Amino acid sequence: MSVTTTRTLPAQFIEDLGKDYARQLTATTAIPVDTSKFAPTVAAQDALQTQAATLAGSGVGSFAPFIQAAQQRDIAAGQQAAAAQQRLGDAGQTLGGVATTLSGIAGLTGAPTAAQTQAFTSPFQQQVIDTTLAEFDRQRAINEQNIRDQQASLGALGSGRAGVQLSEFQTQSGRDRAALEAQLRQQGFQQAQAARQQDIQNRFGLGQAQSGLGQQQLGLGQAQAGLGQAQAGIAGQQAGLGQQQLGLGQFEMGRGQFQTGLASQVPGLQRADISTLGQVGAAQQAQRQAVLDAQRQAARTAAYEPLERLGFFGSGVTGLMGGYPGQFQFGSTPAADPLQTALGLGTGLAGIFGALR
Secondary structure (H helix, E strand, C coil): CCCCCCCCCCCHHHHHHHHHHHHHHHHHHCCCCCHHHHCCCCCCCCHHHHHHHHHHHHHCCCCHHHHHHHHHHHHHHHHHHHHHHHHHHHHHHHHHHHHHHHHHHHHHCCCCCHHHHHCCCCCCHHHHHHHHHHHHHHHHHHHHHHHHHHHHHHCCCCCHHHHHHHHHHHHHHHHHHHHHHHHHHHHHHHHHHHHHHHHHHHHHCCCCCCCCHHHHHHHHHHHHHHHHHHHHHHHHHHHHHHHHHHHHHHHHHHHHHHHHHHHHHHHHHHHHHHHHHHHHHHHHHHHHHHHHHHHHHHHHHHHHHHHHHHHHHHHHHHHHHCCCCCCCCCCCCCCCCHHHHHHHHHHHHHHHHHCCC
């Protein structure tokens, strides 16, 4: 018994389209999709972000040198103040020396006193005077005895004229003795004056002896007055130097305070720099990330474009054939908007770096 099979065929152009679709589907699906071309990538950190991170690391403890410098300035100020105090003390001592010198000038002006002359008198002067007068008395006694012997030999001893002769001899001998003592004392006084004048010349370098004691003392007084004025000038200079050192100490202290204030401002300035660099770097990184995302989306669209095109083609063929199952449906999940991604990332990073302020 024969069997007759009846098959209803589509139109020839539909059958040709189906065959063509089958060939294209086989060829297209045989090639694997290269997903590495649109794999997710992360933009590298921007150079400004790297600089901000480096600055943040180097800024830790960066105020320490300013603190140390301020401490050194404070120590220097203390030393300058101590030096100023020492200078003022030296000035006070010098002024005391001026008063002593002026007192010495007052003591050396005018005629020399007995105490001043006594200091230069020979300690053996009295012994010399006593010995000389003793010898004078011995010679006077011998001469007086010779007169008596002469009167006795003439037989006039005890007479009135003999008494007058002896009285006149004794009177003249007394005058000679007083003159001799005065001469010895005058010589001692002159020797004391000469020794005192020589001592003054040796101490103050006056060079040549002056003609009169008054002129010599006047020159000495003027020299000592000049010395007192010089000492007073030195005292004034020392006092001025002390004031200058005190002012320098105050200046050093002011610099130390300035450096301390600068040290307190450095962290804030560094935080501002870090924040600015971080924000700009984050924006640039976000822009590069948005470019990478757009390139990835473009690569993905290009990779799946043949499949999408073949899917649309297959859907049309299936609709013409009517009733053929197994229609191909192609779906693609759209990626996030690159611009929105960039803005979101930039805002987040800006907030992080802004918290460093």
